[in-house]
Amino acid sequence: xxxxxxxxxxxxxxxxxxxxxxxxxxxxxxxxxxxxxxxxxxxxxxxxxxxxxxxxxxxxxxxxxxxxxxxxxxxxxxxxxxxxxxxxxxxxxxxxxxxxxxxxxxxxxxxxxxxxxxxxxxxxxxxxxxxxxxxxxxxxxxxxxxxxxxxxxxxxxxxxxxxxxxxxxxxxxxxxxxxxxxxxxxxxxxxxxxxxxxxxxxxxxxxxxxxxxxxxxxxxxxxxxxxxxxxxxxxxxxxxxxxxxxxxxxxxxxxxxxxxxxxxxxxxxxxxxxxxxxxxxxxxxxxxxxxxxxxxxxxxxxxxxxxxxxxxxxxxxxxxxxxxxxxxxxxxxxxxxxxxxxxxxxxxx
Ligand code: PMP
Numbered sequence: 001x002x003x004x005x006x007x008x009x010x011x012x013x014x015x016x017x018x019x020x021x022x023x024x025x026x027x028x029x030x031x032x033x034x035x036x037x038x039x040x041x042x043x044x045x046x047x048x049x050x051x052x053x054x055x056x057x058x059x060x061x062x063x064x065x066x067x068x069x070x071x072x073x074x075x076x077x078x079x080x081x082x083x084x085x086x087x088x089x090x091x092x093x094x095x096x097x098x099x100x101x102x103x104x105x106x107x108x109x110x111x112x113x114x115x116x117x118x119x120x121x122x123x124x125x126x127x128x129x130x131x132x133x134x135x136x137x138x139x140x141x142x143x144x145x146x147x148x149x150x151x152x153x154x155x156x157x158x159x160x161x162x163x164x165x166x167x168x169x170x171x172x173x174x175x176x177x178x179x180x181x182x183x184x185x186x187x188x189x190x191x192x193x194x195x196x197x198x199x200x201x202x203x204x205x206x207x208x209x210x211x212x213x214x215x216x217x218x219x220x221x222x223x224x225x226x227x228x229x230x231x232x233x234x235x236x237x238x239x240x241x242x243x244x245x246x247x248x249x250x251x252x253x254x255x256x257x258x259x260x261x262x263x264x265x266x267x268x269x270x271x272x273x274x275x276x277x278x279x280x281x282x283x284x285x286x287x288x289x290x291x292x293x294x295x296x297x298x299x300x301x302x303x304x305x306x307x308x309x310x311x312x313x314x315x316x317x318x319x320x321x322x323x324x325x326x327x328x329x330x331x332x333x334x335x336x337x338x339x340x341x342x343x344x345x346x347x348x349x
Pocket of ligand 1: 210
C-alpha cells in the first residue's frame with residue numbers, strides 16, 4: 001500500500017532547532033529561566049484539595065479569570081487564559097498570521113515566534129539586536145512601513161535581557177496602523193516595567209504573560225493574552241473551548257493570591273541578579289545588563305571548557321553559539337546554585 005501523507009509545505013520547510021528538554025531532573029537547572037526555588041506552598045495546598053468531581057468536570061473559567069485579571073490590573077474581558085505563554089502566542093499567530101504575509105521579529109530572541117511563523121508559512125523579517133544587545137528602534141519603526149501582520153517585541157528580551165524603553169514602545173504603537181503589536185512580557189515581574197494599562201489606549205496591542213517564571217508554574221502550563229476587549233474577542237475565536245486545565249487554573253489563582261511569596265521571590269531574584277552579574281564581571285566575564293531572571297554573558301575563550309565543566313557537574317545553562325563560542329544565558333537561580341557555578345568558574349584556568 002502506498003500512502004501519500006499530505007504534509008503542508010510550511011511544515012516540510014520548517015527548520016527551527018528545538019532545544020533538548022529531557023533528563024533535567026536532579027540537575028541544577030539554570031537553562032530554562034524557571035523559578036528554581038519552586039512554586040509557593042499555597043499552590044501545592046490548593047492542588048491537594050482538588051476533588052475527584054472537579055477533575056472529572058470540564059473546567060470553568062469565570063472565577064479564576066477574575067483573580068488572574070486582578071493580578072494584572074485588567075478586567076476579566078481583557079484577559080484570555082492559555083496553555084502557557086507558548087499557547088498564548090500561538091493563538092495570536094492563528095488570529096493574524098497568513099502564509100507569505102510578513103511577521104517582524106527581533107533576534108536573538110525566544111525561538112517560538114520564528115517557530116510559529118514557519119508553521120504558518122509567514123514571511124519572517126528578522127531584525128537584529130545591536131552589538132551591545134540594544135533594541136534596533138530605527139529599523140523597527142521603518143519595518144512598519146511594509147504593514148506587517150505582526151510585530152513581536154519581547155520585553156525584557158530573552159536571551160539578551162534588553163528592556164525596550166516605554167517611549168520607543170509608544171512610538172512603535174503609534175506607527176503600527178496596520179499591524180498587531182505583540183509585547184511578550186514573560187519576564188515583566190523582574191523588570192517592574194509593564195505596559196499592560198496601555199491595552200485601553202491601543203486596540204492593536206496584545207500582551208502575552210506567563211505563570212512559568214515568577215509564579216513558578218512552568219510544569220502546569222498557564223499563560224495569558226491581555227488586550228482591549230474587542231480586539232481580544234478575535235483571539236478568542238482562535239482558541240479551543242477548554243484551553244487550560246483545572247489544576248493550572250487553581251494553581252494560578254493560589255500563586256497570585258500569595259502575593260508575599262511572589263514578591264519575595266522577585267525581590268530576591270533581582271538582588272541576586274545584581275550580585276551574580278558583579279561576580280561574573282569580577283571574574284573577567286562580559287555580562288549584558290538584564291531586566292529578566294537570567295543573565296547573558298560572554299565567557300570568551302574560556303567558554304567551551306567552562307561549559308563542559310558545568311555539564312560534568314550537572315549544572316545546566318543555555319549556550320548561545322550563534323552569538324559566539326563563549327556566550328551563554330544563565331538563569332538567576334538560588335544563591336547556592338549560583339555559588340556552585342561561580343566556584344567552578346574560579347577553578348577553570
Ligand atoms: N515568552 C518568552 C520570552 C519566554 O522566554 C518564554 C519561556 N521561556 C515564554 C514566552 C513561554 O513560556 P511558557 O510557555 O512556559 O508560558
